[in-house]
Amino acid sequence: MQLSSTFVPLWSAPEQTGDGLWLVFSGRDLLVLNGPEPALPTGAAAPVRIDRARCIGTLDGRPCWAAHGVEVDVGAEAGAAGKHEWLGLRALFERLPEAHVALAGRALQVLDFERLHRFCGVCGGRMEASDMGRGRSCTACGEVVYPRIAPAMMVLVTRKGARGPELLLARGPRFQTGMYSALAGFVEPGESLEDCVRRETREEVGVELGPLRYFGSQNWPFPHSLMVAFTAEWAGGEIACQEDEIEDARWFAIDALPLMPTPLSIARRLIDATVQELSSARG
Ligand SMILES: [Zn+2]
Structure with missing residues (x-):
């Protein structure tokens, strides 16, 4: 079932929200909701405060959001969704569908790219999103960088x-x-x-x-x-x-x-x- 999933990569500026699949990280750990099987949160109702979500693409037409998350209150969870857990990506390999693992990998790389390119390596100027969000460019000297693979x-x-x-x-x-x-x-x-x-x-x-x-x-x-x-x-x-x-x-x-x-x-x-x-x- 998951092998036939179609992912379409997109880039967008932060500060967007919506229903869809949420890839919320604390450090390098991903938020999952525990049920019969662990699952990605599907709305902003996750029991964490979201910091600057951005759309990283669609999976079978559903928007996928990547964001950093800060735990708000473990006791105030989203009811029926059950308890949540922060899982390292290696653990996720064992427990999430393959398409969601790939999604988590992309989300983490997008967030890392932004985190590690806040300032220009040439002149030290401030970097901002450019090229529809794919890259980051220096506001002082114009140097442009893209995610490294x-x-x-x-x-x-x-x-x-x-x-x-x-x-x-x-x-x-x-x-x-x-x-x-x-x-x-x-x-x-x-x-x-x-x-x-x-x-x-x-x-x-x-x-x-x-x-x-x-x-x-x-x-x-x-x-x-x-x-x-x-x-x-x-x-x-x-x-x-x-x-x-x-x-x-x-x-x-x-x-x-x-x-x-x-x-x-x-x-x-x-x-x-x-x-x-x-x-x-x-x-
Ligand atoms: Zn620069």
Whole structure:
């Protein structure tokens, strides 16, 4: 149901309000109403004081509002709507429909963009919304800035092992205990995605790759990444983990995989789709 939702991005100046879906943040936590399932507030009746809402687009024709919120009175909640809760975006991945998670990501990035561009990086002048709200321009020198999106790559490396297909999975020092995932890293200035995939793979695990195959992408609002995922076959090199970055990396047989990331992450989709493909190829 949610997969067929249509989001149309819009930009508007702050100080607007209306019915629709509300993405209200306190810091980086999102307001949700608890019911049988957590839900986004659908009107300004949320039990918080709203600061400068702006329309960020429509979802299936409903306006979507992003705003900062200040808790007013926990006791004075909107009756039937039930209790509310502030949830970190990572928790939301598990508990909100996919279309609403994407919406929350956009809302947070729009609010962050405004918060971090109040003054001009060139002359220190005051910035204001410009280009229909898409960008911000300096009231003194005219410098214009737009929201930044940082491309990052992910690659799942495969090879034909002695007993069947294998995946190269690695874990970073901050991963949940026992969890492994595909390799990932940020694109450097001047670098293509393809260059980045080959460089990061070489740096992190000392392995060379054959041709890359595009898998898909996912916007990741921590704080403003776009994760672009590939698969590639191993072309040479023994695993040698990069100190500090990679705690462990190994070849895993596709029928003996370790703990892996949440099914909603592109990492997990990449792994699941590849395992399925390799399994059916094996027959
Ligand atoms: Zn300026």
